[in-house]
Amino acid sequence: MGSSSASNPGSGAASSTPTSGTNPPAGVAPPALPIALKVSFTLNTPDGLREISFGLEKDTDGAKVDWTITFTLYERTDASKPFGDPVVSLNVFVAAALHANAETAAKNGLTPAQTAQATGPAADAAKAAHEGTLPLPVASKIIQSSLQ
Amino acid sequence: MRHTVGPQLSRLLTLLAAVAGAVCAQNTASPNVLPDRNPSQKGVLPCKAGTDFESDGYRIVKTTVDDPFRFLYWIGGKSRSIEAQLEAKLDNQPFTYKAVDADALGLIEAAQFVPNNGKGFLVRIELVSVQNCDPNAKTLELIYRIYSTNPPKFLGGATESQDTAEKSPQTTTGLAQSGSPFHFTPSGGYNRSYGAFGGGRFQAAPNIAGFHLFDTFTAEGLGSYSMRSLSAALSGSVDRLGWLQHSDWRLNYLNSSAPAGVARLKTAGLSGQIDGQTQPFWKGTVLARFGGLLQGGNMQGAVPGGLLPPQTVSNAAYGLLRGYAGLSSRTSHNVFSVSYGLELGSVGPSARVDWRKHIGDVADEFWVPIGDHKPLEVESRLTIGGIQAPHSIPLSARFFGGNGGGGNGEEFFIPGDSWQIRDAPVIRAIPANRLYLTGQGAGADRFASVNLTVAYPVKSYPIMPKDLSADPEFSSLLHGQIVTAASVEQNYYTWKDPNFGVAISRLASLKPLLDALQKAVDAAQAAHPNQLPDAFADCTGSIGMAAFYVGDALAAKSDAQYGDLLRLLQPGDPLNPSVQDSCVGELNQSLGDPGIKTAAAAFDVERTVILNDFNRIDQKAAAQKAANDIAFVNRTLNTLFKDLNIFSVSPVAVFDTAWIGPAKGALGGNRIGPGGGIRLELASYVNFTFGYAWNVNRQPGEGKGALFFSMGVRDLFH
Numbered sequence: 001m002g003s004s005s006a007s008n009p010g011s012g013a014a015s016s017t018p019t020s021g022t023n024p025p026a027g028v029a030p031p032a033l034p035i036a037l038k039v040s041f042t043l044n045t046p047d048g049l050r051e052i053s054f055g056l057e058k059d060t061d062g063a064k065v066d067w068t069i070t071f072t073l074y075e076r077t078d079a080s081k082p083f084g085d086p087v088v089s090l091n092v093f094v095a096a097a098l099h100a101n102a103e104t105a106a107k108n109g110l111t112p113a114q115t116a117q118a119t120g121p122a123a124d125a126a127k128a129a130h131e132g133t134l135p136l137p138v139a140s141k142i143i144q145s146s147l148q
Numbered sequence: 149m150r151h152t153v154g155p156q157l158s159r160l161l162t163l164l165a166a167v168a169g170a171v172c173a174q175n176t177a178s179p180n181v182l183p184d185r186n187p188s189q190k191g192v193l194p195c196k197a198g199t200d201f202e203s204d205g206y207r208i209v210k211t212t213v214d215d216p217f218r219f220l221y222w223i224g225g226k227s228r229s230i231e232a233q234l235e236a237k238l239d240n241q242p243f244t245y246k247a248v249d250a251d252a253l254g255l256i257e258a259a260q261f262v263p264n265n266g267k268g269f270l271v272r273i274e275l276v277s278v279q280n281c282d283p284n285a286k287t288l289e290l291i292y293r294i295y296s297t298n299p300p301k302f303l304g305g306a307t308e309s310q311d312t313a314e315k316s317p318q319t320t321t322g323l324a325q326s327g328s329p330f331h332f333t334p335s336g337g338y339n340r341s342y343g344a345f346g347g348g349r350f351q352a353a354p355n356i357a358g359f360h361l362f363d364t365f366t367a368e369g370l371g372s373y374s375m376r377s378l379s380a381a382l383s384g385s386v387d388r389l390g391w392l393q394h395s396d397w398r399l400n401y402l403n404s405s406a407p408a409g410v411a412r413l414k415t416a417g418l419s420g421q422i423d424g425q426t427q428p429f430w431k432g433t434v435l436a437r438f439g440g441l442l443q444g445g446n447m448q449g450a451v452p453g454g455l456l457p458p459q460t461v462s463n464a465a466y467g468l469l470r471g472y473a474g475l476s477s478r479t480s481h482n483v484f485s486v487s488y489g490l491e492l493g494s495v496g497p498s499a500r501v502d503w504r505k506h507i508g509d510v511a512d513e514f515w516v517p518i519g520d521h522k523p524l525e526v527e528s529r530l531t532i533g534g535i536q537a538p539h540s541i542p543l544s545a546r547f548f549g550g551n552g553g554g555g556n557g558e559e560f561f562i563p564g565d566s567w568q569i570r571d572a573p574v575i576r577a578i579p580a581n582r583l584y585l586t587g588q589g590a591g592a593d594r595f596a597s598v599n600l601t602v603a604y605p606v607k608s609y610p611i612m613p614k615d616l617s618a619d620p621e622f623s624s625l626l627h628g629q630i631v632t633a634a635s636v637e638q639n640y641y642t643w644k645d646p647n648f649g650v651a652i653s654r655l656a657s658l659k660p661l662l663d664a665l666q667k668a669v670d671a672a673q674a675a676h677p678n679q680l681p682d683a684f685a686d687c688t689g690s691i692g693m694a695a696f697y698v699g700d701a702l703a704a705k706s707d708a709q710y711g712d713l714l715r716l717l718q719p720g721d722p723l724n725p726s727v728q729d730s731c732v733g734e735l736n737q738s739l740g741d742p743g744i745k746t747a748a749a750a751f752d753v754e755r756t757v758i759l760n761d762f763n764r765i766d767q768k769a770a771a772q773k774a775a776n777d778i779a780f781v782n783r784t785l786n787t788l789f790k791d792l793n794i795f796s797v798s799p800v801a802v803f804d805t806a807w808i809g810p811a812k813g814a815l816g817g818n819r820i821g822p823g824g825g826i827r828l829e830l831a832s833y834v835n836f837t838f839g840y841a842w843n844v845n846r847q848p849g850e851g852k853g854a855l856f857f858s859m860g861v862r863d864l865f866h
Binding site (some may be wrong): 030031032033034035036037038039040041042043044045047050053055059060061062063105106107108109110111112113114115116117118119120121122123124125128134138142145 | 192193194195196197198199200201202203245248249250253269270271272273274275276277278279281291619621624625627628629630631632633634635636638639642689692693696697700701704706707708709710711712714715718771
């Protein structure tokens, strides 16, 4: 089981502001103001040997927004046995340049190309980084490519 | 047998009263079965975007956890526990982003609200919001909105899946409690033929992974002073991607005895059946189903002399073969099924066809939203049947109508819940099996019936709170996850495309070419020390990345191969430039090394060949198949969120007409039965329908009408 994180220098820059909480018309209760959201999609492969969880998390402190990819991979060799601990559990801060893509992916869903990247190369890169066969910054780039 | 109260009637009514009490008590401080769906928001202050609530010194005064499935007690318990923990940690504390975001969400996720069944996909959405921000008092309230779903890809046929969504929304969303493999569901009912009857269904479905021929055992029984119906079944199923999406099979034993006017009908039989369901087609709106059943046993029919129709035997060993096929459709506010069944039967140990039975059944249900979560529901059903008996037929195999099951103890043509083909005339104004006297005696050889039910909820509580269903952010997030699911399916079908197989078969040839290119780059770097270090590093990085994708694609055995090959062939990613961009466009543009040029060209030629194969993949077909796959799930979930209620009280109007033949004078012919009643549904807990229908053109010996009453109670083991 591994848990690691990779930060991107560009991630700290302000990129957008949260959803507006403007005053509603008279008589209508104002909507709640979102300050954080997290969506995650967990896929069980048809052979039952792999479970991949790809999540997007948006946080704000009022002035700036941060996006994080959460990535968890479970593997087993026998589909009749429980997965146990995750093979990889990785948090990747999303580069500021990809914040708009992250917002789109969270709200509109991942495209086929994005899901292909997430369930194929990104999963393999996360595992390789955990095993030490791929540098973490390279794995981080591959995982972030899921938002391209 | 569907109409279902019995020996446990008083206990069930006690449960109902308890549940109703909980519903009525929802505004009290005690734990509620139903959350407040539309909390009052009078005097709520807006929260200004861009505010840093932490540095501005805000204090949390209230914390709420909002989960639409809180009415399910196993989720409600966790939800209330989490809410209590968050209140203890956050209420009256200074607002900090760490505490309200990462710490709180960590606590929520650790609770694992949704069971992961290890199949298909699981979606989780968590939304943290602030409201009622008082800039003077520096106070605010926190709302945690949680939604999880793990929908089964196979949701059964259209009309049956709608019934499941209404009575057991947790099944549709994959939130059924996954601990105990045992389930017991009491049921009961009343009609004048049987009196008050009761019983239940026991199901054992061990949580076993992998494929097993039989994975579920079901035993079901109903009884009263005058009837009994017992069945036991072993069943299994498999879901797959492809034209045949779902298949199930069942070994079933049935034993029943029921009165039919002056007659008594008994059946005992063992059957084996296998059914299949295709992938949806016609833009994901229609699916086809088909199957077959082989059955043998005994039928006995005690009937006074003179009432036995020609070519009909009272008691007989029998064997029969049934084949059936149908289409089902589901659109946004309509579900529809049409089914045809053919039965070939023989009396005694004979290969001869002694009788043939034809059944046609058309069911439709549509609902029109009139007001928020107040759908006008219209259910209609047309069933016709005919028997040809060139030799002989057991009495119990003929048609017996009324407001209960068929005379043979089965209301439907095939056992099980996933596909319900009605095979007897139904008219709620006449007690079970009492529409049966024809010009030839007891039991009809042809029939037609039309049943219409209209219901409108006068009081309802939506499953999805209005705050949540009307929240564009939340709706968008949910929709996005369904899109992701469709994308995953599309990749699977792309991976299955034969052209993908051709492309992947050539992939091994790229590895030595990448190695050769790396050697050329190494040689060039040795020949040009300290020159273009960044360009050399980028080129080497791109070759390494390409080798990584090639290696992973060759090692993978599943649709993960598609992602590796896609990224290798169509990089288009500024974070990960291609070999051509880095080594030829960037490095060799400045270096002009002939070794790199030759090796890169050789790699590009082979890559182009593979790319051409890859580009022949029928992406449009894959996208359509994926859209079809996900369409039924998507529409069912949409209905659940936008139209369905966890609690509703609805007046019901019914209209039935049934005809049996051959008619002669007052015997056989047409009956008309209008009526009305009330329906109460408390999703996942209890539902019942109570009413009365009049037999407008009743004939001698028939009553003025009949009560109809059915009741279903939640699984008592959960």
